[in-house]
Amino acid sequence: MSLLSMLDGQQGATPCSASGCTAAATHAVHWRNPRIHSIDRVKTWAACDEHRDTLAEWLRSRAFPVVVTRFGETVERVA
Numbered sequence: 001m002s003l004l005s006m007l008d009g010q011q012g013a014t015p016c017s018a019s020g021c022t023a024a025a026t027h028a029v030h031w032r033n034p035r036i037h038s039i040d041r042v043k044t045w046a047a048c049d050e051h052r053d054t055l056a057e058w059l060r061s062r063a064f065p066v067v068v069t070r071f072g073e074t075v076e077r078v079a
C-alpha cells in the first residue's frame with residue numbers, strides 16, 4: 001500500500017470510542033470480560049491519543065485483560 005493510498009484511507013477515519021469524543025482513533029484497545037467472554041473472544045475499542053490510557057485504565061480497574069495496539073492492528077486474544 002502506498003503512502004498516498006494510506007492517507008486516502010483515513011478520510012473515513014474511525015472515531016474514538018470514548019463518550020463524546022470525535023477525534024480519529026490512533027490506537028486500538030482490545031479487551032475481554034472474563035466473566036462473560038470466552039478466552040478466544042476479543043472486544044476492540046477505538047481510541048485517540050488522549051483517551052487511549054483513559055479507556056485502558058477503565059478496563060483494567062475492572063480487572064479485565066487489556067492489550068493496546070496501534071489502530072488497525074488485531075490480536076488473537078487478550079489474557
Ligand SMILES: [Zn+2]
Nearest residue numbers: 016021048051
Ligand atoms: Zn478520544
